[in-house]
Structure formats: structure tokens, C-alpha cells
Amino acid sequence: MRGVHFQPTEDQEALRAGVRDLLAGRYGREELRASVDGAGPAGGPVVDRGLWRELGEAGFFALRLPEAEGGVGLGLPEAVLVFEEAGRALLPGPLVATHLAAGVVPGAAAGKAVVTAFDLGGDLVAYLGEADAVLGASGEPPPAGEPVRSVDPLTPLHRVAAYGDVSEYRATGTLLTAALQVGSALRTLELAVRYAAEREQFGQPIGAFQAVKHLCAGMLVRAEVARTAVYAAAVTAAPGEIAAAGLLADEAAVAGARDCLQVYGGMGFTWEADVHLHLKRAWVRAGQWGTAAQAEELLAEELLASGS
Amino acid sequence: MDLTYTEEEQDFRARLRAWLAVVLPGLPARPSPDDWPGRRAYDAGWQRRLYDAGYAGLHWPLDAGGRGATPTQHLIFLEETERAGAPYVGANFVGLLHAGPTIAAEGTAEQRARWLPPVLRGDEVWCQGFSEPDAGSDLASLRTRAVRDGDAYVVTGSKVWTSHAEVADWCELLVRTDPDAPKHRGITWLAMPMDAPGVTVRPLRTLAGSAEFAEVFLDEVRVPVANRVGAENDGWRVTMVTLSFERGTAFVGEVVACRRTLGELARRAKENGSWDDPVLRRRMGRLYGEFGALWRLTQWNVSEAMGVPPVRAKSRTRGSSGGVPGTGGSVFKLAYSHARQELYDTAAQVLGAGSLVLDEEWTLDRLSSLSYTIAAGTSQIQRNIVAERILGLPKGR
Structure with a gap:
């Protein structure tokens, strides 16, 4: 079965x-x-x-x-x-x-x-x-x-x-943009984990410190929840699920890039590291195809209508 | 990528739904929360109904008396029972979700025949004696001592956070049998009768005001060697089989319940005017999206588990020492426990000053929710698990 x-x-x-x-x-x-x-x-x-x-x-x-x-x-x-x-x-x-x-x-x-x-x-x-x-x-x-x-x-x-x-394209645009955000979130997680395993301070990789580990774990949780939401929304194409996928993916990408930047420390603040490119693009995408407020209002309306 | 259920699964859902519609109206009134014997009787009565209808031990393997259901069927069962407002597993939690599956996976034929059928029928209640005052997150450092004396172990020590200890017949107990071995390798799993001489149960009052847990003091309690499941000093591995159940489908019902609570909250907010506050309204909208995603994550985890036989296969695939399993469950639990606390903080906003009134259902739920980021592995321990087991970051010194 x-x-x-x-x-x-x-x-x-x-x-x-x-x-x-x-x-x-x-x-x-x-x-x-x-x-x-x-x-x-x-x-x-x-x-x-x-x-x-x-x-x-x-x-x-x-x-x-x-x-x-x-x-x-x-x-x-x-x-x-x-x-x-x-x-x-x-x-x-x-x-x-x-x-x-x-x-x-x-x-x-x-x-x-x-x-x-x-x-x-x-x-x-x-x-x-x-x-x-x-x-x-x-x-x-x-x-x-x-x-x-x-x-x-x-x-x-x-x-x-x-x-x-562009309202006729908004739902699909939101979903595909959310997929881009998920890819970026997963990439910044990879970058952070790799850097944390290589960079040594106080005689050990910084990734051995719980303070750094927990940043990375948080990145994974947000990325995985967002990814599941995006995949589910792609299957159902339901407006509420698409709105939720957009919200969660924006958060995963923006917060993921921020946390990656933090793990990189001073290097994260340089032009040379790629982290800022992910963060800046995530900011752009988070503003595309409607605001977080619009998505939350759509979900609130759906919530009120559910089960009543 | 597919989210449609098979015809067989849809039949299963329809039959279950029809059965619930018939049986639920006939249930007795729920006992008050501090009536422990009443709660036990109520939970046992529900379990007996499940047993008679063929729904007991749905996810247990067939040769353990279960129904050998797929993870998807188990998901449907948990979803539909919660949706219909059926009783919670309650006093049967440890028996059905911890001790039972452990015995099914690691016990001898005699042990399975002795302990599993009464759990499925709701005749016997189990509690869990794992944590100790000095062994919480670092469970493997537990110190309750068991010394072999003829055909029995003599057990001395104390356990804490034991739910249903007052009404339990059996306790799945972790004891230290080799104090000189590395901490994961000197632990043994025992089934201890709660009426044995030397067992003292003291209720533990939580910040919610009720006694949901107990401390259990053990003073030279004799436990027959025949009650040992698995080999002596192999109890950590035996236990890890059990703990994985806590983080698998264990939260399905709760996610369904949270979505329903959120709907009730929205309607209350509409009634009392707080829905007009856009900040609060948007917070509820976002939470609705989050719980929807958590439901999908549950389906994702269940879909991933499809094809893996329940209980038995898990014990084979895992490493034998020091392992805390259920890494996918850790991701889920981190997101879920946070969202659920957020739900009750939002409820407090909807209630306004009313949130200070203890008779409000959501106020008590808010207090209970404070344990979600602590129980079954704190969020900090879960993040360590995610970072080390999934992301491969090095262990700290």
C-alpha cells in the first residue's frame, strides 16, 4: 500500500x-x-x-x-x-x-x-x-x-x-517566489554550517558552541517548515496555503540570511562573502507579489470562516 | 508529490468516523481533573471501547496484538478522533506509546503475552520512571541503583515528573546496574509493579495548581529479574526504541486541537471586538498559516515513514549507544511547541483582562503550555540534536 x-x-x-x-x-x-x-x-x-x-x-x-x-x-x-x-x-x-x-x-x-x-x-x-x-x-x-x-x-x-x-498573477507569483526563498534559506544554512565547522576560536570549531549550534538549528527548523508549506501549497494551490507558504518562506530566507551573517561574524559584514547577497535578495523577494500584511489578512479571513 | 489518500484509507476514515458518531454520545461525563481514580476509569473505559471495535494498538505490529496499521492510517485515526472530540489517550499514554511498544520490540514472548494484552484492553495502566531530580536533560546520568539479589533486583532511588503514578499498575523504570561502566552502558530497563513494598508516590503540584505529576521514591524495592526487558546494562538502547514514539505521530491530535482552538479564538475575538485590532487579527492569521504548515509537516513525516514497518524496524536501524532518536521529530517539536505557546499568548490578548481569571479554559491552557518547550526534551536539547544529528556540527567539549 x-x-x-x-x-x-x-x-x-x-x-x-x-x-x-x-x-x-x-x-x-x-x-x-x-x-x-x-x-x-x-x-x-x-x-x-x-x-x-x-x-x-x-x-x-x-x-x-x-x-x-x-x-x-x-x-x-x-x-x-x-x-x-x-x-x-x-x-x-x-x-x-x-x-x-x-x-x-x-x-x-x-x-x-x-x-x-x-x-x-x-x-x-x-x-x-x-x-x-x-x-x-x-x-x-x-x-x-x-x-x-x-x-x-x-x-x-x-x-x-x-x-x-498584476492581481491575476499574484497567487502563483507568491508561490514561486516562496520557492526561491526556500532555496536561499537552505543555501544560507549550508554556508553557515560549513563555516561553523571550519572556523576555529578558543581552540575549537565555533560550531561546537551551543550558541552557534542553536542559530543553525533555528535556521533548519524555519527552512524545513517553509519548504513543507511550499510543497503542500504547490499540490493544493489553495490561496490560504499559498499565502502561508509565502509568509513562512520570507521569514526563513530573511532570518536565515541574518543568522548566517551572524555565524560568519566579521566576515559576514564584508562585500566579499556571499551572505549579504542572499539577505538583500531575500528582502527584495519578501516585498514581491504583496505584503506580509495582505497575506496575514487573507489567512485571518479564512480562519474566521473555518468551522463556523 | 501527492496529498490524496488511497481508496482504502478513505474507507478507513469513513468507517472510523461513522463509529465515532455512534459511540461518542454514549460516553459517561468526564471526571474532574483532580479525581485520579475517576480519570483512570474514564480513560480505561474509552480504551476498552477502542479494543472492542478493533482500534486498539492500531500502529502496533500484528504479532504484538496490534492492528499493523500504516503510519497514514494511524495519522487518520489521530486526526479523526481529535476532530470528533473523542477522549484523549490519558492514563493509557505510557502503556500505548512508550512501555508497550518497547516490550513489543524488545520483550520476550512471555513478557509480551503478560503485559501487552492488558494495555490494549485498558485493564492496566503504566507510568514512566525515567527522569530523576539530578537526571533531566542528561537522562543517562541517572543514579537510581539496582543491585542483583538472587532472582530480584533491589532498587533504591527516586524518580520525578511521573504522570499517573497514583493510579498506575506498572512503571517502566530505568535503573543503574553498573555504576562503573560509561553512563549509557550501565542502565537497565525494568517493569516495576507500583504496589511493591518500598514504593512511595508523592504528588507534585505544577504552576497550573494541579498535581499532574508525581515524585516516586524507591526504598529497597524488589523487582523480579524476570521483569527485565532486554539484557542487563542494555537499557539505554532499549529505551531509545521507546523515546522515538514520543516524537513521531505523538503530536497529531494536538495540531488538530490547536487549529480548532484558533478557530474558536477568532470567533471569540469577533464577538468581543478585539478582531478589529489589525495587529491581533494579523497575528491570528499568521498562526493559522503556521498550524496549517505544521499539519503538512506531520503529513510529510508520516509519508516518509510509510513503507517502514511500525515499531520493530526502528530498533534495528538505530545506533546502539548514546543516541537520541527522532531527529525529524525534533524539528517538528521545536516549531510546534513555540507555535502552541504563541497560540495561548494570543488567546490572552483576545481575552484581555479576562485572561487573569483562572476559570477561563484558555488561561489554564496557557499555564499548561509553559511546559511544552521543556517536556520530552527541552528546546535547547532539541536544538543540540538538530545541530549535531542532522547538520553534523561537532559536539562541544
């Missing part, structure tokens, strides 16, 4: 491994640091169009598009696994928006187009200078904006005069 089989299937794990391998080969630490060095107000584009197309060919953007429309024909459970890997690799670019644009914006499914979205709120749009289209925009070409200095070196920002509506 099989019963509920919540864990990813072999095929799903193979898909995840394929994306992990692709990203390890094409966007490892060297490439990550090179894109950080190349970015900045005067720097070049952040999105690597060649890699974007490779992702397209691998089915990253067309994953959930029906086969009849040239897609891979898979679902949200597969999508959250590959987005988790992209989050782990800290891959820059409007991944979620371009994935959502597959079948809507020409070229998005194949990774030939870079599509961003009005997903940040306020008056900011990410990757506007490099995008071929903006989800939620009323017409072509993409609206113009004023570049502003971004906290995350790999998420260039523009300030725009008028904002669009």
Missing part, C-alpha cells in the same frame, strides 16, 4: 537535479561574483541572455505551459522544485515574471524575452532597463522609468510614474 506520497517522485527529483547541475555549471560562485562586479549604476546588464535562453531550452519558463502550446506540461509541484534550485544559486533576473509570462508574452516561454512585472508595489520595478515586456503593463513598449540605486546589486530598480495591476 502506498498511501499519501508527499515526497517528490523520482522524476521530480531528476528534474530538480537537472536544473541544479545546469546552474552549477553555468552560474557557480565565479559567475555570481562576476555579475556582482559587473553590475552597478554604470555597469552592464545583470541578466545573462545566453543563460536565459538555455533556461528556456531546459523548459524552466515553459514548464507549466501545456504541451499543445509548446510547453512541458508539468505543474506547480515541479515548478517549485526548479525555482528552489534557482533560489539556491542566487540566479538573478525576473525568473518568476518570465515564467508567468510564458504563453502570454511572445518569446517568454523559450527564454528569448526577459519579462518583468509590477510585482514590487510602491513605484518600483525590477529589471526594467533590461526587460522586453512588463506583466501588468497596459501597452507596448515597456514604460520608461528613472533608475535608482538598488540595495541588491543584482536587482536593478527603476522608479515609474504609473503602476500596473
Whole structure:
């Protein structure tokens, strides 16, 4: 008897491994640091169009598009696994928006187009200078904006005069962004554990001190709870579960990066360590597709309606 | 990734639900919390009904008198009984979830025949004599001494945090049989009759005002050697088989209960106007999301355990010394105990000044919840387990 089989299937794990391998080969630490060095107000584009197309060919953007429309024909459970890997690799670019644009914006499914979205709120749009289209925009070409200095070196920002509506994409956008956050949370946990096992003070690895151990354990608990919430939401696609997954994943990613930074000590405060890149991206993602307040209000409403 | 139940599991759920609908209205009134004999009788009566209906020892292996149910069926059982408001396992907790599974896994045929059927029928109640005043988180440092004298061990020492000691027939007891061996290797597991001469039980009043635990003093208590489960000095390993049950599906009912409590809390907040406070409302919304995720984590753990036969397989796969099992359970317990304390702190906000009134159900629950980050392994010990067993961080000096 099989019963509920919540864990990813072999095929799903193979898909995840394929994306992990692709990203390890094409966007490892060297490439990550090179894109950080190349970015900045005067720097070049952040999105690597060649890699974007490779992702397209691998089915990253067309994953959930029906086969009849040239897609891979898979679902949200597969999508959250590959987005988790992209989050782990800290891959820059409007991944979620371009994935959502597959079948809507020409070229998005194949990774030939870079599509961003009005997903940040306020008056900011990410990757506007490099995008071929903006989800939620009323017409072509993409609206113009004023570049502003971004906290995350790999998420260039523009300030725009008028904002669009992306509510029809909000639920799926929230879930896929949560998957990115889970990948980042698991990665910062790995970094913290590795550093804690190597760095010695007072004659022993700092990871032998309970104060450091407990930080790492807390990171794991948050990441595991968030990951389960994301997987469950991918299976049910229920609005409440998606909202909860978003909240928990944002917390796991932001607090995970903060704790990782703390474990790294002074090194964590340097530009050279990758920790700040995870934290800054986690801050960006936590603001995408709606606020924590909106998610909590949605859940509160559902709670009140439950069982009454 | 799949969250649908098989047809067989859905049938199981439907039959259980129908049975609960018939049997629950016929139960007697619940005894008052300080009426220990009444509580024992009530819990035993419920266990007997489960036994007669074929639900006793659902997750125990068939050859131990259980039903050999899958972890998923056990999950469904715990979910449905809690949802229907069925009695809690209560006085039968140690027998069904600790001592019984230990005997099933490690006992001889005679021992299993002697002790398991009365547990399943609700005829005999067990308590647990593990912790001592000087052996809490460091359980393996326990000092209650057992000296062999002919066909008996003579046991002297004291135990603490023993639930149901006043009404128990048996105590699963950890004793030190070799004071010179390394601490994990000189411990033995004994079944001690609670009516043996030399056993003194003193109720221990908790901060909630009630006597949920007891101290048990042992003064030269004679326990037959035949009551030893496993080999002499192998009691630590034998015990680890037991402890894993505390952290597996043990919290399923509680998660269901927490979600229901949160729903009641929201409706109360709506009634008394505190729902209009957006900070409080959002806090409840977030908690609702967290308990939903904890439910999914339970399903995840159960799904992972599917295909592993209950009880028996676990004792084979684990290391034989110094191990505290159930690492996945540690992750769950850390998140759950924190969320549940948060739930009752939120309840206090909803009640406002009313939270100071002891007659409020949630006020007593709030007091009880203070133990969740301590009992069954403190959060600090759980974090050590997670850091060392899952993350592989080095042990401190």
C-alpha cells in the first residue's frame, strides 16, 4: 500500500537535479561574483541572455505551459522544485515574471524575452532597463522609468510614474517566489554550517558552541517548515496555503540570511562573502507579489470562516 | 508529490468516523481533573471501547496484538478522533506509546503475552520512571541503583515528573546496574509493579495548581529479574526504541486541537471586538498559516515513514549507544511547541483582562503550555540534536 506520497517522485527529483547541475555549471560562485562586479549604476546588464535562453531550452519558463502550446506540461509541484534550485544559486533576473509570462508574452516561454512585472508595489520595478515586456503593463513598449540605486546589486530598480495591476498573477507569483526563498534559506544554512565547522576560536570549531549550534538549528527548523508549506501549497494551490507558504518562506530566507551573517561574524559584514547577497535578495523577494500584511489578512479571513 | 489518500484509507476514515458518531454520545461525563481514580476509569473505559471495535494498538505490529496499521492510517485515526472530540489517550499514554511498544520490540514472548494484552484492553495502566531530580536533560546520568539479589533486583532511588503514578499498575523504570561502566552502558530497563513494598508516590503540584505529576521514591524495592526487558546494562538502547514514539505521530491530535482552538479564538475575538485590532487579527492569521504548515509537516513525516514497518524496524536501524532518536521529530517539536505557546499568548490578548481569571479554559491552557518547550526534551536539547544529528556540527567539549 502506498498511501499519501508527499515526497517528490523520482522524476521530480531528476528534474530538480537537472536544473541544479545546469546552474552549477553555468552560474557557480565565479559567475555570481562576476555579475556582482559587473553590475552597478554604470555597469552592464545583470541578466545573462545566453543563460536565459538555455533556461528556456531546459523548459524552466515553459514548464507549466501545456504541451499543445509548446510547453512541458508539468505543474506547480515541479515548478517549485526548479525555482528552489534557482533560489539556491542566487540566479538573478525576473525568473518568476518570465515564467508567468510564458504563453502570454511572445518569446517568454523559450527564454528569448526577459519579462518583468509590477510585482514590487510602491513605484518600483525590477529589471526594467533590461526587460522586453512588463506583466501588468497596459501597452507596448515597456514604460520608461528613472533608475535608482538598488540595495541588491543584482536587482536593478527603476522608479515609474504609473503602476500596473498584476492581481491575476499574484497567487502563483507568491508561490514561486516562496520557492526561491526556500532555496536561499537552505543555501544560507549550508554556508553557515560549513563555516561553523571550519572556523576555529578558543581552540575549537565555533560550531561546537551551543550558541552557534542553536542559530543553525533555528535556521533548519524555519527552512524545513517553509519548504513543507511550499510543497503542500504547490499540490493544493489553495490561496490560504499559498499565502502561508509565502509568509513562512520570507521569514526563513530573511532570518536565515541574518543568522548566517551572524555565524560568519566579521566576515559576514564584508562585500566579499556571499551572505549579504542572499539577505538583500531575500528582502527584495519578501516585498514581491504583496505584503506580509495582505497575506496575514487573507489567512485571518479564512480562519474566521473555518468551522463556523 | 501527492496529498490524496488511497481508496482504502478513505474507507478507513469513513468507517472510523461513522463509529465515532455512534459511540461518542454514549460516553459517561468526564471526571474532574483532580479525581485520579475517576480519570483512570474514564480513560480505561474509552480504551476498552477502542479494543472492542478493533482500534486498539492500531500502529502496533500484528504479532504484538496490534492492528499493523500504516503510519497514514494511524495519522487518520489521530486526526479523526481529535476532530470528533473523542477522549484523549490519558492514563493509557505510557502503556500505548512508550512501555508497550518497547516490550513489543524488545520483550520476550512471555513478557509480551503478560503485559501487552492488558494495555490494549485498558485493564492496566503504566507510568514512566525515567527522569530523576539530578537526571533531566542528561537522562543517562541517572543514579537510581539496582543491585542483583538472587532472582530480584533491589532498587533504591527516586524518580520525578511521573504522570499517573497514583493510579498506575506498572512503571517502566530505568535503573543503574553498573555504576562503573560509561553512563549509557550501565542502565537497565525494568517493569516495576507500583504496589511493591518500598514504593512511595508523592504528588507534585505544577504552576497550573494541579498535581499532574508525581515524585516516586524507591526504598529497597524488589523487582523480579524476570521483569527485565532486554539484557542487563542494555537499557539505554532499549529505551531509545521507546523515546522515538514520543516524537513521531505523538503530536497529531494536538495540531488538530490547536487549529480548532484558533478557530474558536477568532470567533471569540469577533464577538468581543478585539478582531478589529489589525495587529491581533494579523497575528491570528499568521498562526493559522503556521498550524496549517505544521499539519503538512506531520503529513510529510508520516509519508516518509510509510513503507517502514511500525515499531520493530526502528530498533534495528538505530545506533546502539548514546543516541537520541527522532531527529525529524525534533524539528517538528521545536516549531510546534513555540507555535502552541504563541497560540495561548494570543488567546490572552483576545481575552484581555479576562485572561487573569483562572476559570477561563484558555488561561489554564496557557499555564499548561509553559511546559511544552521543556517536556520530552527541552528546546535547547532539541536544538543540540538538530545541530549535531542532522547538520553534523561537532559536539562541544
